Amino acid sequence: MLLDTPVRLGVQIEPQHATYPQIRDAVRRLEDLGVDILFNWDHFFPLHGDRDGLHFEGWTMLAAWAEQTERVEFGALVNCNSYRGPDLQADMARTIDHISAKDGGRGRFIFGTGSGWFERDYDEYGYDFGTAGSRLDDLAAGLARVEARWDRLNPAPTRSIPILIGGKGEQKTLRIVGRHADIWHSFVPAEALAHKLSVIDRWAETEGRDVSGLIVSNELKTRDASDADALFDAGVRLFTLGWAPGDPDYDTVRRWLAWRDAKNGV
Template sequence: MLLDTPVRLGVQLHPQHVTYPQIRDAVLRLEDMGVDILFNWDHFFPLSGDPEGLHFEGWTMLAAWAEQTERVEFGALVNCNSYRNPDLQADMARTIDHISAKGDGPGRFIFGTGSGWFERDYEEYGYEFGTVGSRLDDLAAGLKRIEKRWDVLNPEPTRDIPILIGGAGEQKTLRLVARHADIWHSFVRPDGLAHKLDVIERWAEKEERDTSDLVVSNELQRRGVETADALYDGGTRLFTLGFDGPDYDFGIVQGWLDWRDAKNGG
C-alpha cells in the first residue's frame, strides 16, 4: 500500500432529493474549496429517504462534471458493472477522460466500479439480478474486457485511467483488487484494515502483481476524527465523505479539509 502519498479528500455528492442546479452549484463550490475528488453513485433510485424522490443518472452527470470542472478528479463511487456492456463502459470512460483534459494536461476521470447490489435498480430497469457470486464473476470478466478495450480505442485514453474497486469480500472482491485496482475502497473499520490488506497482499502474490502502490480508501460520513486518525494510521490515504443535499453543510467539508491539510503538514 502507498503510504508516502498525501492524504486526499473525496466528496460523494448523493444524486438524490436535489435538483440538478443544486448539484452543479455544489460541484463548483467543492472544487473551489479544494476538494481533491468528486464522486457520485451509479443507481436509478434514491438509497435513503423517499424512495420515489428526485434522482439522477450517474454517467451522464460525470460527463457534465468533466466539462464543468478544471482541476478536481472525479468518478462514480461506484459504477455498477451489471448495467452496461463492459466495452461500452470502457469507451464511455475514455470519452469522459478526454472531455476532462484541460490544456495539455491529462484527463481526471477515475473508474470506480463494483458488482452491484441494489435489487430495485435491476428489477425496474430489466437487468438480471443473479447472485452475489454471479455478479462478482461478471465483474471479473468485465474488467478484463474493459482493460482490453482501452488498449485498442482510438484515440486512446489520455492516461492510464485509475481503477477503484469497492468492497471487502475476501474470496472474490479482494482478488480483483489485487489483480486490477489502483485504489481499494471500503467501509472497513480501523481494527480490520490490517487483515484485509494482508488478504490483498496474499492474492497479489498469486496474481504476480505488485500492489505496493495501492491507495487505500475509506469513508468518513458519520465518523469522527478519532476514527479517521486510526484509519490513517492503518494506511488509508484517500478519505471519502458522503454528502447529502439539498441543505449541503459545507462546514463539514471544510473541517475535513483542515484535517487533511494538517495530516499533510500544511
C-alpha cells in the first residue's frame, strides 16, 4: 500500500432526496471548499429514507460533473457491473475522462466499480440478480474486458484511468482487488485492515501484480476523529464521507478538510 501519498477527502453526494439544482450547487460548493474527489452512486432508487423519493441516474450525472468541474477527481462509489456491458462501461469511462480534461490536460475520472447488491434495481429494471458469487465472477470477467477495450479505443483515455474496487470478501473480491485495483475501498475497521491487506498481497502475488502503490480508502460518515486517526495509522489515505445534498452540511465537510490538512502538514 502507498503510505507516502497525501491524505485526500472524497465526498459522496447521494443522488437521492434532492433536486438536480441542489446537486449541481453542491458540486460547485464542495469543489470550491477544496474537496479532492466527488462521488455519487450507481442505483436507480433511494437507499434510505423514502424508498420512492427523488433519485437520479449516476453515469449521466458524472458526465455533467465532468463538464461542470475544473479540479476535482470524480466517479461512482461504485458503478454496478451488472447494469451495462463491460465494453460499454469502458467507452463511457473513456468519454467522461475526455470531457473532464481541461485545456488539453489529463482527465479526472475514477472508475469505481463493484458487483452489485441492491435487488430492487435488478428486479425493476429487468436484470438477472443471480447470486453474490455469480455477480463477482461477472465483475472479474468484466474488468478484463474493460481494460482490454481501453487499449483499443480511439482516442485512448487521457491517462491510465484509476480503478477503485469496493468490498472485503477474501475469496473473490480481494482477489479482484489484487488483480485490478489502484484504490481499494471498504468499511473495514482499523484493527482488521492489516489482515485484509495481507490477503490482497497474497492474491496479488498469485496474479503476478505489484500492489505496492495501492491506495487504501475508507468511510467517515459514522466515525469521529479518533476513528479516522486509527484508520490513518493503519494505512488509509483516501477518506470518503457520505453526504446528503438535500440537507447539506458544509460544516462537517469543513471539519474533515481541516483534519485532512493537519495530517498533510498544511
